[in-house]
Amino acid sequence: MTEFFNVTELSRVLEYTAEFPRIGTQTLPLQECGGRILATDIVSDVDLPDFRRSTMDGYAVAAASTFGASEANPAYLAIRGSVVMGKPPPFSIGPGEAARISTGGMLPDGADGVTMIEHTAAIDDTTIELYRSIAPGQHLIEAGEDIAKNNTVLTSGTRIRPAEIGLLAAFGKNQVSVYRQPSIGIISTGDEVIPIDRVPGPGQIRDINTFTLSELVRDAGGIPNCFGVVNDNYQDLFDKCVKALDQTDMVLISGGSSVGMRDFSIDVLSSLKDSRILVHGISISPGKPTILATSAGKAVWGLPGHVVSAMIVFIKVVRPFIERIGGLARSAQEAHGPRALLSRNISSAQGRVDFVRVRLAEENGILWAHPILGKSGLIHTMVKADGLIEVGLNTEGLDRETEVTVLLL
């Protein structure tokens, strides 16, 4: 009846990400690509900008015409004309000549610098006085200075932030190939679990995990696909799993995975098509009784039923698998969190990694991480938490005032 856990280390579990193939791609209008994962390399097909642009309002000149100019000894330049925005100037600039130009205007041939309007005075309609010399290249952006032609500017697997959207816009990529968002099936189990729109009777609780996991899936770039609550019944769970696997790219089952009399998740997972149990127990706390199986190339998870355990396992274990199948490059998965000082001693068992909820508070310029204690069935502890800290495999705890890195929630 009781199968004991043969726990796997977290780092080993995460290596299994490589076993799951990336899902497909789709082409989207650029304005829908924010937050998505690029599925192709982007190579610059033109210089950006592809002309010499002014970065100031002033006069385009040959820098050599300004050398030696000062308040005491101004240079005098003849105005050849005005640069019209968005048009190539129909004239060129020779020594001793200048053209009115605005920020973003195209420099005429012969001009290799821009004097700021503040350093000039108009003598009349055709002549200006100039009080400062400029160097060649001053106050302009050279053709190709932002990005030169034929460079790989973005690589497949990059998350598209506002800056990447801007770069794609600059190259006129109004249709972009991105990875599909992984569809993640979510199943809650337990005879005591009821849908949230019902009023729990004695012994019943509402189905929190469907909601917390759905929202975590969205945060991870996936699309939740909820299959409701399944009672503790082998056949119902098996049928629901088959359906979820058919319709989604990965399945999360919460509840039913602790060692105990109701534990048939493992039997269901073992019976799925082409299935293999990869992990049955992870040396983390909370979250030890987690199961990872593969069925026909898709990951199926047995997550703990306790709400906090399920959330933490999702964040630390499941999320990298969603990112993997969703195309995110490994290098882009690193997260840098704030560092804080622990406000009290915390103890831990050797041989497992503990994830401790913390609340952040700044006091006199010092950022403190206050551990939030409480059982892993208590949702309020996650509401109070700003982040998680990790207590490593080989330590028996951390002392007060240890500096810790916080993964923000």
Add this chain to the structure above:
Amino acid sequence: MTEFFNVTELSRVLEYTAEFPRIGTQTLPLQECGGRILATDIVSDVDLPDFRRSTMDGYAVAAASTFGASEANPAYLAIRGSVVMGKPPPFSIGPGEAARISTGGMLPDGADGVTMIEHTAAIDDTTIELYRSIAPGQHLIEAGEDIAKNNTVLTSGTRIRPAEIGLLAAFGKNQVSVYRQPSIGIISTGDEVIPIDRVPGPGQIRDINTFTLSELVRDAGGIPNCFGVVNDNYQDLFDKCVKALDQTDMVLISGGSSVGMRDFSIDVLSSLKDSRILVHGISISPGKPTILATSAGKAVWGLPGHVVSAMIVFIKVVRPFIERIGGLARSAQEAHGPRALLSRNISSAQGRVDFVRVRLAEENGILWAHPILGKSGLIHTMVKADGLIEVGLNTEGLDRETEVTVLLL
């Protein structure tokens, strides 16, 4: 022609947030509330859980029946029955009695603790041997231990993360009052700016700002509403502004706000209904020539045309205004970023705040912030950047190896 900036300090600019009212609210199904801002306080109307729940698989007992039990001197308990999940046990437990119970099961009356199954052995169908004593309250969650009835568990203005979704689910809040997402009008200006699906001729560039600003608006919780590119023409810009103000909660105009010959943004903003120019120039770099006006209670921004400047002004200045009108509580707006060591000296002018783009790289356990230099018209500098650091108003720069806080992008 030339109006000189009367620059305002950033902290003063941010105080103007209070001048703009919060926008309306709406009621949404819980599964659509992720990332939204709660528009009401949530008070617990029941105890959570509202019964005493087991956190282990084992036997529910009166703890006193276990006192003194050990391997050498086990206690013997009579099994009264099994707790059925999701149902109140139809029996109570007396001294020397036990009931089989699973994780999440409801304790029978008379039971005040749960022994783990691992610390017991079944003698026969009606008797168990018990090898360890437990304390009252062990391995259970008391009624109301997660959240007691009649407490304010979430306050208006809270951002709804996965944990808050879970809490709302626990209380059966399947319809939730949240703030509307602010609709933000975006207008690009400039005769040289063309839509991204056209091929730029000489002197023309594609409209990047509409895309970067749209994406930043989404990240800030708003909904972008793009009004395209307006040529440098007073009447066209005025008409477009009036239309955008009519249809949205705030308007961003990029380009046209540097001191110069084409600068009529300020005239347009001054001419709008019930308008007032609050800020014309901010003591930050990049982003100095930013304008903030109010028209009929809505904010209208003149942002710099340079793509990097517009992005940084958005992140550091505009975003708090969107969060304000979108209902986010002030306390929730604090962001904690990682700390890193600066990899080289950077200089700055006194009297302004500089925002410097940095790339993060960890080397031998030390997180370095590498400043990315480059003109504020170069989008590639934002693509390379992981974050921004701030060089304060009253410093002339920062030395190499100074510890800096990084705002992640």
